[in-house]
Amino acid sequence: xxxxxxxxxxxxxxxxxxxxxxxxxxxxxxxxxxxxxxxxxxxxxxxxxxxxxxxxxxxxxxxxxxxxxxxxxxxxxxxxxxxxxxxxxxxxxxxxxxxxxxxxxxxxxxxxxxxxxxxxxxxxxxxxxxxxxxxxxxxxxxxxxxxxxxxxxxxxxxxxxxxxxxxxxxxxxxxxxxxxxxxxxxxxxxxxxxxxxxxxxxxxxxxxxxxxxxxxxxxxxxxxxxxxxxxxxxxxxxxxxxxxxxxxxxxxxxxxxxxxxxxxxxxxxxxxxxxxxxxxxxxxxxxxxxxxxxxxxxxxxxxxxxxxxxxxxxxxxxxxxxxxxxxxxxxxxxxxxxxxxxxxxxxxxxxxxxxxxxxxxxxxxxxxxxxxxxxxxxxxxxxxxxxxxxxxxxxxxxxxxxxxxxxxxxxxxxxxxxxxxxxxxxxxxxxxxxxxxxxx
Numbered sequence: 001x002x003x004x005x006x007x008x009x010x011x012x013x014x015x016x017x018x019x020x021x022x023x024x025x026x027x028x029x030x031x032x033x034x035x036x037x038x039x040x041x042x043x044x045x046x047x048x049x050x051x052x053x054x055x056x057x058x059x060x061x062x063x064x065x066x067x068x069x070x071x072x073x074x075x076x077x078x079x080x081x082x083x084x085x086x087x088x089x090x091x092x093x094x095x096x097x098x099x100x101x102x103x104x105x106x107x108x109x110x111x112x113x114x115x116x117x118x119x120x121x122x123x124x125x126x127x128x129x130x131x132x133x134x135x136x137x138x139x140x141x142x143x144x145x146x147x148x149x150x151x152x153x154x155x156x157x158x159x160x161x162x163x164x165x166x167x168x169x170x171x172x173x174x175x176x177x178x179x180x181x182x183x184x185x186x187x188x189x190x191x192x193x194x195x196x197x198x199x200x201x202x203x204x205x206x207x208x209x210x211x212x213x214x215x216x217x218x219x220x221x222x223x224x225x226x227x228x229x230x231x232x233x234x235x236x237x238x239x240x241x242x243x244x245x246x247x248x249x250x251x252x253x254x255x256x257x258x259x260x261x262x263x264x265x266x267x268x269x270x271x272x273x274x275x276x277x278x279x280x281x282x283x284x285x286x287x288x289x290x291x292x293x294x295x296x297x298x299x300x301x302x303x304x305x306x307x308x309x310x311x312x313x314x315x316x317x318x319x320x321x322x323x324x325x326x327x328x329x330x331x332x333x334x335x336x337x338x339x340x341x342x343x344x345x346x347x348x349x350x351x352x353x354x355x356x357x358x359x360x361x362x363x364x365x366x367x368x369x370x371x372x373x374x375x376x377x378x379x380x381x382x383x384x385x386x387x388x389x390x391x392x393x394x395x396x397x398x399x400x401x402x403x404x405x406x407x408x409x410x411x412x413x414x415x416x417x418x419x420x421x422x423x424x425x426x427x428x429x430x431x432x433x434x435x436x437x438x439x440x
Contacts, residue, residue, distance in 0.1 A: 339404035
């Protein structure tokens with residue numbers, strides 16, 4: 001039966017699923033952002049070195065061409081170079097000795113300050129390769145020397161890298177990923193909320209169906225019990241009226257009294273089974289642990305149904321393997337044998353056969369087979385349900401309150417055992433019960 005615990009469990013599952021989706025989507029976004037960031041910086045750094053090499057000769061040639069003849073023209077050209085190139089924030093023209101001849105950031109050609117020797121020295125300024133200065137994991141600036149046709153390094157140019165375009169792209173990517181992630185989370189919330197609603201609806205529907213089944217079982221219980229109680233009581237009442245009639249011949253009373261006794265026995269057996277099942281369910285039943293003579297028990301049950309077996313001309317086969325005794329509750333074990341044999345006799349056809357096989361080894365196995373009407377395959381799972389009777393009971397006009405197999409199953413569960421049913425329509429059924437042995 002669906003309960004509020006099931007619904008609460010569903011809520012927790014939805015919350016956990018939402019957390020997983022949220023964490024997973026954010027981790028993916030961070031991973032994608034990190035990959036994009038690394039790619040942009042790598043492309044930027046590659047472009048910086050390449051752009052610096054292309055730009056370097058033009059910067060030096062322009063300096064040599066215009067500085068001596070026209071300062072204003074040189075400044076104009078340098079400003080244009082600085083404005084048009086997005087890879088660099090600024091650049092400086094430096095002598096081999098470290099004198100700053102020009103600084104585009106200040107547009108200063110009068111400053112003769114030198115580099116800090118810990119930052120750059122004449123060896124760097126006089127080298128022939130590209131000097132790369134890193135700040136952390138990123139390039140801070142590069143220094144590219146100018147090589148004229150005679151091989152003298154007249155000047156070097158320091159290019160300060162500009163990451164503004166990269167940062168702007170990263171900001172746009174970050175906003176895009178944030179929107180995508182938020183959208184995924186919103187969709188996840190919607191989908192899981194819909195799932196939660198559907199699951200709650202399913203559980204509620206299952207609970208209603210369970211309640212309907214309980215109500216149906218209650219109605220069946222009232223019908224079955226009232227019928228099975230009314231029948232023996234009607235027999236007893238009828239025969240008591242017959243006996244009390246002065247006109248009744250005394251010689252005919254013996255058969256009537258026997259019928260009354262059978263009715264009382266049926267009534268008593270039904271009440272006893274109901275009380276027994278109720279006490280097991282409530283945990284009040286105390287199961288004894290005594291030696292049960294299995295062979296004697298099966299033979300007594302065989303004699304109990306001897307009249308029905310003879311009337312239907314049934315073949316009854318019985319085998320016992322292993323030990324002859326079982327440590328358990330004699331009443332409970334007897335109920336198992338009695339209910340299984342009673343069902344086999346009741347539902348077998350004329351000239352059919354019944355086989356009872358008992359294997360008492362490491363565990364007790366009871367197998368009862370018949371060649372009767374069989375059970376529909378779709379009803380096998382519910383055959384041990386409370387007051388369940390097969391769908392063909394009415395067709396064959398079988399009597400019984402439907403309590404036997406349910407009570408048998410309760411006893412089997414007490415012994416941590418199992419009950420399996422195999423059946424084929426119009427070919428018979430086989431009930432197999434396995435009981436675990438208890439320590440005496």
